[in-house]
Amino acid sequence: MIPSEAEAAIARQVAAAREPLLVRGAGTKFGMLRPVQAASEITTEGLTGITLYAPKELIISARAGTPLHEIESTLAEHGQHLIAEPPDLSLLLGTAANTQTLGGVVATNLSGPRRVAWGAMRDHVMGIRAVTGRGEVIHSGGRVLKNVTGLDLCKLLTGSHGTLGIITEITLKVLPAPEAVGTIAIPGLNAEQAVAVLSAALGSPYGVSGAAWLPAEAAARLPEPIAAGRSVTLIRIEDFATSVAYRTEKLRGELSAGEILDDTASRTLWRAVRDVRALPTANGDGIWRVSVRPSAGPGVLRAVEGATGYLDWGGGLVWLAGPANETTHRAIEAAARAAAGTWTLMHAPDSLRNAVDVVPPESAPLAAISRRVKGAMDPRGILNPGRIYSGL
Amino acid sequence: MITLPDPKPDVLARRDAVIAGLRAAVADAEGVIGDPISLKPYETDGLSAYRQMPLAVALPESTEEVAAIMRFCHANGVRVVPRGAGTSLSGGALPMADAVVVGLMRMNQILDINYADRCATVQAGVTNIGITNAVSDEGFFYAPDPSSQLACMIGGNVNMNSGGAHCLKYGVTANNLLGLKIVTVDGEILDIGGEHLDAAGYDWLGLLTGSEGQLALVTEITVRILRSPEGARAMLAGFASNEIAGACVDSIISSGIIPVALEFMDRPAIHACEAFAHAGYPLDAEAMLIIEVEGSVAEQDDLLARLSAICNRHNPMSLKVSRSVEESLAIWKGRKGAFGAIGRISPDYLCMDGVIPTSKLPDVLRRIQEMSDSYGLKVANIFHAGDGNLHPLIMFDANDPTSFHKAETFGAEILKLCVEVGGCLTGEHGVGVEKRDLMPFQFAEHELEQQRRIKSAFDPDWLLNPSKVFPLRAPAALPRAA
Numbered sequence: 019m020i021p022s023e024a025e026a027a028i029a030r031q032v033a034a035a036r037e038p039l040l041v042r043g044a045g046t047k048f049g050m051l052r053p054v055q056a057a058s059e060i061t062t063e064g065l066t067g068i069t070l071y072a073p074k075e076l077i078i079s080a081r082a083g084t085p086l087h088e089i090e091s092t093l094a095e096h097g098q099h100l101i102a103e104p105p106d107l108s109l110l111l112g113t114a115a116n117t118q119t120l121g122g123v124v125a126t127n128l129s130g131p132r133r134v135a136w137g138a139m140r141d142h143v144m145g146i147r148a149v150t151g152r153g154e155v156i157h158s159g160g161r162v163l164k165n166v167t168g169l170d171l172c173k174l175l176t177g178s179h180g181t182l183g184i185i186t187e188i189t190l191k192v193l194p195a196p197e198a199v200g201t202i203a204i205p206g207l208n209a210e211q212a213v214a215v216l217s218a219a220l221g222s223p224y225g226v227s228g229a230a231w232l233p234a235e236a237a238a239r240l241p242e243p244i245a246a247g248r249s250v251t252l253i254r255i256e257d258f259a260t261s262v263a264y265r266t267e268k269l270r271g272e273l274s275a276g277e278i279l280d281d282t283a284s285r286t287l288w289r290a291v292r293d294v295r296a297l298p299t300a301n302g303d304g305i306w307r308v309s310v311r312p313s314a315g316p317g318v319l320r321a322v323e324g325a326t327g328y329l330d331w332g333g334g335l336v337w338l339a340g341p342a343n344e345t346t347h348r349a350i351e352a353a354a355r356a357a358a359g360t361w362t363l364m365h366a367p368d369s370l371r372n373a374v375d376v377v378p379p380e381s382a383p384l385a386a387i388s389r390r391v392k393g394a395m396d397p398r399g400i401l402n403p404g405r406i407y408s409g410l
Numbered sequence: 411m412i413t414l415p416d417p418k419p420d421v422l423a424r425r426d427a428v429i430a431g432l433r434a435a436v437a438d439a440e441g442v443i444g445d446p447i448s449l450k451p452y453e454t455d456g457l458s459a460y461r462q463m464p465l466a467v468a469l470p471e472s473t474e475e476v477a478a479i480m481r482f483c484h485a486n487g488v489r490v491v492p493r494g495a496g497t498s499l500s501g502g503a504l505p506m507a508d509a510v511v512v513g514l515m516r517m518n519q520i521l522d523i524n525y526a527d528r529c530a531t532v533q534a535g536v537t538n539i540g541i542t543n544a545v546s547d548e549g550f551f552y553a554p555d556p557s558s559q560l561a562c563m564i565g566g567n568v569n570m571n572s573g574g575a576h577c578l579k580y581g582v583t584a585n586n587l588l589g590l591k592i593v594t595v596d597g598e599i600l601d602i603g604g605e606h607l608d609a610a611g612y613d614w615l616g617l618l619t620g621s622e623g624q625l626a627l628v629t630e631i632t633v634r635i636l637r638s639p640e641g642a643r644a645m646l647a648g649f650a651s652n653e654i655a656g657a658c659v660d661s662i663i664s665s666g667i668i669p670v671a672l673e674f675m676d677r678p679a680i681h682a683c684e685a686f687a688h689a690g691y692p693l694d695a696e697a698m699l700i701i702e703v704e705g706s707v708a709e710q711d712d713l714l715a716r717l718s719a720i721c722n723r724h725n726p727m728s729l730k731v732s733r734s735v736e737e738s739l740a741i742w743k744g745r746k747g748a749f750g751a752i753g754r755i756s757p758d759y760l761c762m763d764g765v766i767p768t769s770k771l772p773d774v775l776r777r778i779q780e781m782s783d784s785y786g787l788k789v790a791n792i793f794h795a796g797d798g799n800l801h802p803l804i805m806f807d808a809n810d811p812t813s814f815h816k817a818e819t820f821g822a823e824i825l826k827l828c829v830e831v832g833g834c835l836t837g838e839h840g841v842g843v844e845k846r847d848l849m850p851f852q853f854a855e856h857e858l859e860q861q862r863r864i865k866s867a868f869d870p871d872w873l874l875n876p877s878k879v880f881p882l883r884a885p886a887a888l889p890r891a892a
């Protein structure tokens with residue numbers, strides 16, 4: 019975590035700015051949340067490179083503009099991986115492949131299937147450097163795995179979509195990549211049956227690290243033809259090869275259903291689940307993510323007419339694609355609310371993104387805190403204004 | 411020595427009115443304490459060298475009562491010190507003379523257990539072990555396991571972001587939370603998160619976790635509960651030097667095995683714990699590792715064999731693989747009783763809590779030993795080797811003020827060393843009052859100022875747990891100080 023000229027240049031640009039700035043990495047997530055009206059852009063593209071990698075300390079630091087795939091391949095060379103398994107949504111969203119940056123993934127807190135067992139992106143951000151709206155460079159956390167010194171601005175900045183600060187460098191906890199991957203695939207269950215099975219699997223002692231249900235039409239979009247016109251329930255176990263063999267067999271016995279997919283098939287399959295390939299590509303459609311308690315997932319799927327989707331995170335993450343109009347959005351809002359959960363509009367035309375609550379609005383007292391925190395980080399309101407909430 | 415700011419004279423003068431106001435907010439007459447004898451148990455916490463009687467204590471039984479207390483205190487400019495079990499080792503729950511201690515211990519109900527969705531909602535005063543006890547019949551547990559888990563409360567854990575011996579695999583408190591119910595300084599009740607993962611919008615859950623009572627009162631917590639593994643077993647390896655033990659830790663991590671626990675003890679710690687627990691610790695070794703793995707018996711055997719092979723490459727002086735649950739418990743008994751064990755050698759000790767990059771361990775231990783010699787104070791080191799969290803236990807004599815002063819200075823030197831080698835001041839015990847004045851070693855002034863502004867966004871008048879975490883400044887310079 020060291021200062022760089024590129025970071026200093028960003029700080030100067032922010033300090034000198036008189037008008038709103040669009041904060042961007044590679045721009046692959048422009049379609050998320052609300053459009054930002056800004057006179058000029060500020061980019062992390064010049065901030066690249068891994069600045070520290072200590073495999074034995076399970077720590078990697080890189081500048082925010084570093085392409086994620088560069089980090090993933092460096093880790094892979096040392097048999098390690100990113101714990102939260104962040105998705106590459108380029109095919110879904112029609113953006114350039116392999117360009118998303120580490121900063122973008124952290125600023126949006128996007129995690130893949132492994133999140134259900136091993137935590138989200140935000141859980142593994144150990145340190146952050148950022149330029150605030152004042153044009154000051156601050157750091158929070160550090161390059162060690164445990165740190166409770168002061169307020170945790172790593173958590174505050176992660177997932178803040180560039181509205182509180184421009185993240186310039188990130189330190190992540192990483193782990194050894196598993197030696198083997200196995201999958202139990204169970205065809206033909208309906209959503210409720212599937213979530214009951216996933217709940218039993220996640221509540222088993224076998225260390226399940228992926229738990230998804232795909233209805234027939236979503237399953238058909240997967241690279242591996244595994245369920246032939248039927249729905250499929252997928253349970254993943256990652257560990258040493260002997261453990262994977264033992265645990266998948268044992269769990270399949272306890273669930274008394276399913277076939278076991280081998281390592282190669284499992285890796286291809288879960289990459290597709292991670293990258294949300296089971297949804298139709300966005301084109302003109304809207305894409306939503308709803309997070310609810312897992313048992314409420316099937317209800318959310320069913321409640322939204324005209325939309326298609328599937329369940330990850332044991333049922334708790336609902337991916338939906340449907341007509342990009344207010345009717346669909348309101349139905350999704352209502353379903354998420356009814357389940358006391360949360361929604362995110364991931365992709366839609368600007369008109370819809372400007373017209374609706376792209377994430378749940380906060381209660382008045384919490385919204386007041388949000389405004390004050392925004393003011394504390396970005397008093398002039400110039401960083402990505404309106405990106406998450408209108409007027410903020 | 412740590413200084414506390416002068417109490418507000420006007421609040422001290424209004425003491426009776428404050429107590430009357432609290433009585434109006436709390437239904438049970440015994441839920442408000444004003445007499446000095448009953449206040450006494452609240453004058454200190456786990457950092458018992460510091461004592462300060464509070465103005466009064468309020469013991470609410472519901473979120474609504476907490477809100478009523480906060481509305482009253484806010485309206486009357488009265489400071490509030492939240493308190494769980496008072497086991498903080500950094501003085502996080504130390505009272506102030508003009509402050510009301512709001513103790514959450516009466517809010518000790520398990521509100522809901524949802525096995526299908528693997529979560530439980532509990533009140534802030536439920537003990538850490540109380541959550542695991544409530545779900546263990548179904549084979550579940552709540553993962554973070556601070557050594558104080560019999561006493562410490564989940565509300566305190568949330569505010570300290572507490573860790574434990576098993577957080578290498580399961581993460582710290584922050585990684586095991588889903589939702590909170592909080593009461594703001596002005597008495598608003600807010601829900602943060604819920605039973606689902608990753609609420610959209612700002613990560614208030616993450617910011618509040620570890621905020622040491624600076625931002626809000628936490629009254630209810632929704633935690634993730636996990637299914638217990640099939641089994642667990644420990645092994646123990648003794649080495650001729652700290653360097654060799656450190657190299658062995660590196661080899662373990664490089665092998666791709668992440669043990670569920672990986673604990674390091676130096677010679678003084680080994681001796682103290684062995685005398686206490688008779689766990690069969692190697693008394694001739696300079697350093698010792700406790701390594702624990704999980705899984706079926708066959709999986710345990712496999713992992714323990716791999717780990718033994720790795721240890722054997724580092725010429726262990728002793729290697730003992732537990733063959734049963736009982737033997738594993740014995741191995742852990744020494745480590746878990748470490749504080750008690752040190753307490754038998756020296757009734758007074760300071761438990762430090764720095765973090766270092768694990769590669770720096772041998773260096774850091776050498777320098778701690780040099781400091782120990784020059785201060786003339788004994789120190790024993792316990793280290794969460796997987797994640798770099800170092801607990802030097804500095805022994806001193808509380809009857810001798812210079813001894814205490816030296817111990818504090820020694821401790822501060824160690825923490826500065828941790829920062830210097832790339833680590834941080836605290837890994838799990840929090841800043842509290844103890845490390846407040848060391849914050850400038852880790853943060854530049856403008857960074858502290860930025861954190862203060864976040865605090866002000868939640869607590870504009872700085873009524874919540876003041877004089878902790880942030881170095882004191884002239885009150886006039888405090889942002890909107892009351």
Ligand SMILES: Cc1cc2nc3c(=O)[nH]c(=O)nc-3n(C[C@H](O)[C@H](O)[C@H](O)COP(=O)(O)OP(=O)(O)OC[C@H]3O[C@@H](n4cnc5c(N)ncnc54)[C@H](O)[C@@H]3O)c2cc1C
Binds near residue numbers: 494514555569575
């Ligand atoms: C023997 C011993 C062993 C320990 N071992 C460990 C260990 O292994 N790992 C570890 O991390 N810690 C450990 N600790 C430290 C301590 O137990 C933890 O910090 C614990 O989380 C404190 O919980 P508590 O209920 O005692 O909180 P308290 O000490 O009462 O309070 C802690 C802080 O949180 C605030 N607070 C408490 N409750 C609330 C609430 N409901 N709302 C808002 N603020 C609140 C207080 O103001 C204070 O700042 C140990 C302590 C002892 C004495």
